[in-house]
Amino acid sequence: MIAKLDHQMLWIFAALVALLLLSSVIGFVLSRTAQSEGGKATVKNLNARIGAWWKMCGIFALTLLIGPNGSIFLFALISFLALREYISLIRTSRADHNTLFWSFFVITPLQYWLLYIHWYGLFVALVPVYAFLFIPLRLALEGDTSGFLDRAARIHWGLMICVYCISYAPALVILDIPGHRQDPKLLLFLVIVAQLSDVFQYIWGKMLGKRKIAPHVSPNKTWEGFVGGILCATAVGAGLWWMTPFSRLQALAMSLLITLLGFAGGLVMSAIKRDRSVKDFGTTIEGHGGILDRLDSVCFSAPIFFHLTRYFFT
Amino acid sequence: MNGEWLAGLIAAFARGLTGVTVQWMNCQPSARQRVYFANHTSHLDFVVLWSVLPRELRALVRPVAAQDYWNSGLRKYLAVNVFHAVLIERRARPSTSKPAGKPDSVQHQSVEQAPLQQSASIEQSAIEPTRIERAPGEHSLIEQALDNLLEALGEKNSLIIFPEGTRGTGEVIAPFKSGIYHLWRHRPDVEFVPVYLANLNRVLPKGEFLPVPIISRVILGPPLQLEPHETKESFINKAHQAVCTLGEL
Numbered sequence: 001m002i003a004k005l006d007h008q009m010l011w012i013f014a015a016l017v018a019l020l021l022l023s024s025v026i027g028f029v030l031s032r033t034a035q036s037e038g039g040k041a042t043v044k045n046l047n048a049r050i051g052a053w054w055k056m057c058g059i060f061a062l063t064l065l066i067g068p069n070g071s072i073f074l075f076a077l078i079s080f081l082a083l084r085e086y087i088s089l090i091r092t093s094r095a096d097h098n099t100l101f102w103s104f105f106v107i108t109p110l111q112y113w114l115l116y117i118h119w120y121g122l123f124v125a126l127v128p129v130y131a132f133l134f135i136p137l138r139l140a141l142e143g144d145t146s147g148f149l150d151r152a153a154r155i156h157w158g159l160m161i162c163v164y165c166i167s168y169a170p171a172l173v174i175l176d177i178p179g180h181r182q183d184p185k186l187l188l189f190l191v192i193v194a195q196l197s198d199v200f201q202y203i204w205g206k207m208l209g210k211r212k213i214a215p216h217v218s219p220n221k222t223w224e225g226f227v228g229g230i231l232c233a234t235a236v237g238a239g240l241w242w243m244t245p246f247s248r249l250q251a252l253a254m255s256l257l258i259t260l261l262g263f264a265g266g267l268v269m270s271a272i273k274r275d276r277s278v279k280d281f282g283t284t285i286e287g288h289g290g291i292l293d294r295l296d297s298v299c300f301s302a303p304i305f306f307h308l309t310r311y312f313f314t
Numbered sequence: 315m316n317g318e319w320l321a322g323l324i325a326a327f328a329r330g331l332t333g334v335t336v337q338w339m340n341c342q343p344s345a346r347q348r349v350y351f352a353n354h355t356s357h358l359d360f361v362v363l364w365s366v367l368p369r370e371l372r373a374l375v376r377p378v379a380a381q382d383y384w385n386s387g388l389r390k391y392l393a394v395n396v397f398h399a400v401l402i403e404r405r406a407r408p409s410t411s412k413p414a415g416k417p418d419s420v421q422h423q424s425v426e427q428a429p430l431q432q433s434a435s436i437e438q439s440a441i442e443p444t445r446i447e448r449a450p451g452e453h454s455l456i457e458q459a460l461d462n463l464l465e466a467l468g469e470k471n472s473l474i475i476f477p478e479g480t481r482g483t484g485e486v487i488a489p490f491k492s493g494i495y496h497l498w499r500h501r502p503d504v505e506f507v508p509v510y511l512a513n514l515n516r517v518l519p520k521g522e523f524l525p526v527p528i529i530s531r532v533i534l535g536p537p538l539q540l541e542p543h544e545t546k547e548s549f550i551n552k553a554h555q556a557v558c559t560l561g562e563l
Contacts, residue, residue, distance in 0.1 A: 080527075084333060088529035094483065094519055100526045282529065283335060 008243050009064075012188060016057055023050045042206070048287030056285070056294075060191065064184045068173040069116065071187060075170040076112035078291060082162040083108060085281040085290045089272070090154050095144035099135055099155060107131050108163050115167060118174055127164035132156055161299050162292070168302035175306070177245050177313050185243045190258060190305055193237040194297045197259040198266070201229030218270035221263075230259045245313050254305065261304055262297030269296035317395040321372070324396065325365030328358060332517050332530040336366040339560065340536040341507060343368045347472055348505045348537070350375070351494055353557055354476035355484040355515030358525070363474055363509060364397065366532045376466055377474040380404045400466040402459040404479065460496055467501060477553065484515030487558055495549045498540070505537040506553065510560035533560045 027047040034043045063070035087100060107127065114123040136152040172186040180186065205225025213221045237255025241248045269292060273281065282290025292299075328334075352363060360377035367375055381401040384393035393399040467473060475497075477490035498506060513530040538552055 081333075084527050084529060087526075088333075088513065088516075092516065094515075097516075097519060097522055097526060098524070100528075101524045104527055282333075284333075 008185060009188075012185075012192075012240075012243065013061060016061075020050070020054055020057060023053070045287050050287075052285045052287050064188065068170070068182055068184070071170040071173050071184060072112055072115050075166055076109065078295065079112070079163045079166045080104065080108055081284065082166060082281075082291045082295060083158055085284075085292050086158040086162050087155075089276050089278065089281060090158070092154070093144065093147065093151055095142045096139065096151055096155065098142065099138045102134070102138060103131075103155060103159055107134075107159060111163050111167050112170075115171055115174060120174075123167070123171065127156075127159050131159055135159075165299040165303050166295060168306040169298055171306055172302075172309070175310060175314060177309070180245050186245075186309065189237070189240060189244050190302060191298065192240065193233055193255045193258045194262045194301050195294075196236055197229050197233035197262050198297055199229075200232040201225040201263070204228030204232075214267060214270075217267060217274055221267070221270075226263060230256070230263070233259045245309075254308070257308070258301040258305055261301040265296040265298070265300030268300070269293070318373070321396045322369075324361060324392075325372070328361045328365045331525060331527050332358070332362060332514070333527070334362055334366055334530045334532055337531065337533045337563075339533060339563070341534050343371060344505075345371060345374060345470075346505055347467065347470065347501075347503070348375075348507050349467075349472065349494070349497060350474045350507050350509050350534070351477050351490075351553060351557070352474070352509035352511050353487045353561065354478045354481050355511065355520070356481065356518045358514050358518045359476065359481075359511055360397070360399075360474050362514060362530060363511060363532055371472075374470060375472045375474060376400050378402060378463065378466075378476075400462055400473065402462050403455055404459075456493070456496070459493065460500070463493075463497055464500055467504065472504075481520045482515075483520070487554065487561065490550050490554050492546055492550060494553060495546045498544075498549060502540070502542070506540070507537050508535040508553065508556035508560055509533065510535070510557055510563075512561070533563060535560045 027043070027050045030043045031047060034040045059074070063074040083104060087103075092100065111123065111126050114126060135156050136148075139148065139152055139155075169187055169190060172190060173182060173184055175186065177183070177186075201221070202225065204227075205220060205222045208224040208228065209220075209222030211223045212219060213223055213226060234252060234255040237258065238248060238252035241251035244251055244254075246254060269281075273279065280289025281292040284290050285294055288294050350363065352359060360379065364372060364375060364377060377397055377399045379393055379399045379401055381403045384390055384399065384401055393401060463473065463475075475494060477494045478488040479491045480488070482488050494506070498504070510533045511530065512533070513528050516526065516528045517530060518525045535556055538556060540549065540552070544552075
């Protein structure tokens with residue numbers, strides 16, 4: 001099934017390409033003008049990030065064009081890779097092996113299969129109820145009780161963040177909103193606002209950032225970046241009201257919520273990284289780190305955005 | 315040809331499953347003859363180590379594997395035809411009539427592995443000189459294994475060996491068997507490259523059948539710097555220490 005490529009989608013894609021071109025030009029100019037060693041390193045990383053953005057936007061746009069199933073498949077893959085980053089980073093025990101196998105190869109595909117067949121009732125319950133009960137049971141059957149609750153909690157938390165929360169993003173595509181049935185634009189709206197918020201926070205933080213918000217958790221997050229990023233991304237989100245079922249004011253409120261939750265997600269995931277003494281979750285995306293580093297904001301904003309939209313607009 | 319194609323496919327699958335990252339620490343890929351020696355925790359070890367080498371080197375690098383495990387059906391096909399493994403016997407076949415070994419057959423018994431002797435003895439590495447029952451005049455298992463390895467090295471090949479002799483849990487690197495030392499004594503011209511394999515015990519631990527996709531790392535260190543008259547203890551220490559050091563990075 002190919003999604004209908006309406007004028008709104010074309011406008012968004014054109015704007016994204018323009019934005020990417022603009023950033024590539026800025027990145028190029030900066031690479032010629034950077035003087036200090038630190039500045040050169042920052043610009044090099046910036047250009048790696050821009051290059052990765054091109055690829056990410058390309059893949060995302062392609063799967064959106066394939067239709068709802070394209071998005072479901074893409075996010076299923078993302079969840080799998082995100083869970084792999086998470087499980088690789090945390091401590092697991094030898095006795096967790098079979099439970100982990102279930103998590104990767106049964107629970108994760110099942111969650112997205114439920115989306116594929118539009119079984120909403122089980123989709124919202126699978127990880128928080130069934131997997132929640134299954135994981136400790138499977139661990140108990142293994143017979144090793146050392147650190148039992150820790151191990152069960154770690155695995156379940158990973159499934160909640162990497163599989164359950166992320167799966168809410170493609171779930172937006174199957175929401176039954178009058179006038180917006182199977183419309184990929186709501187997913188596009190969420191991803192654009194959440195990711196632009198990260199980008200704006202990065203830009204404002206690099207330009208003006210001084211006062212750190214949480215120096216022990218995430219040394220790169222500053223009040224200047226936070227305020228500038230949230231305001232800019234919220235403004236852009238409000239300006240995109242026409243692609244959503246929301247009014248201008250509603251789009252503004254939703255965007256503000258997405259950006260604030262996105263910030264919360266970044267902070268929480270940073271706390272995990274600091275606890276495990278690493279800078280990034282992985283190396284999959286050049287310049288950005290791992291998949292989870294890029295999607296920490298979506299993990300937190302997608303489920304709340306989904307449920308608010310579902311509650312008020314369906 | 316068929317085997318090469320399958321080998322490439324398996325290597326790609328192993329890399330994809332384990333999302334493996336490679337670090338060459340003060341060491342570069344080279345067609346020079348080498349013995350890559352690594353810690354051993356998983357059946358995937360040699361596949362992953364082999365798969366991260368540049369494609370043109372893979373044809374020259376042969377893993378050394380235990381015959382008792384890789385001797386039948388699909389395993390044998392994979393080991394022999396796909397990976398060109400050197401299969402060696404790691405323990406004497408059940409003895410038929412001979413009484414306990416003669417004192418002279420114990421002369422190679424190494425001292426450094428004494429603490430683990432009890433638990434490890436049932437999985438003796440073939441290249442471990444050990445108490446072997448044999449008819450007078452017959453080659454001992456160790457000599458046979460060494461001959462096999464030297465023959466496999468030949469003029470241009472490299473080897474992958476696991477000097478612990480058996481898979482561990484991944485927590486500690488067991489003492490090395492002395493086969494690696496004897497190999498060096500016969501071929502001092504070959505570079506001995508230490509390798510640390512991280513997280514593969516989590517992907518496919520000993521005793522498990524189903525793999526879990528956990529990101530693994532392969533760290534290759536600088537070749538051992540050896541004196542011409544290195545003693546066995548000193549050689550084994552250096553080799554063991556080199557792998558441990560990479561593991562602490």
